[in-house]
Amino acid sequence: MAITKLAVVAMLVILLHVSMLCAVAQHHGVMTLNGFEKGQEGGVPSECDGKYHSNKEMIVALSTRWYGGGRRCLKMIRITSEQNGRAAQAKVVDKCDSSNGCKDSIVDASAALWKALGLNTDIGEVPVTWTDT
Template sequence: MAITNLGFAAMLVILLQVSTLCAVAQHHGVMTLNGFEKGQDGGGPSECDGKYHSNKEMIVALSTRWYGGGRRCQKMIRITSEQNGRTAQAKVVDECDSSNGCKDSIVDASAAVWKALGLNTDIGEAPVTWTDA
């Protein structure tokens, strides 16, 4: 009986370690509205692909720290509004350059992301959390 309990305890420890390793980091920040089309406030083409994008796409630019030198380019993130709890997924296509005035901890999102989260773009800033999808 002791061997069975020991085996069970060892398996439980392994499962807890694996779940800890697989835990997804949750980031707290502020979502702002960005225009990704040519001539809009997003500036030049997106860093990840050198292209402009439609504001109808579910896309974001992340502040420099989170952008990570492009390691999140073309990857999906899951954004949750702290105001209403709604969640949406968006693709990272650009950097919000913190050395050029973008605050740290910013998720600069298209109008489509704001709409999917049920938020009014007129408010300009909204508290969010996000994780890698």
């Protein structure tokens, strides 16, 4: 049974498409603790929805380049602690503005997310990876 060049090309295109769907960009950064309630941290409502949020919610603010001009607003991301391997999902609700002192590659997270990852908020900064879900 002879395989034609067209059939080989078609199979390669299909395999490439499947591999692209399976590949998920993994970002490496530092998770910091942030307060999202009125009167905490930046003192202004979140960039995505103009609201304050409870620190009991699984939420984050991403540094400017990851925030992507709002394209990740109100979307879920999966965050994994590089210290203990635990992972959790959180909603992006705000931007950590890199032009106003926020370091690049920051995941500014609520206390609830720190707790879900089994991390001590007193540490202040921990290495994490994250992906879009």
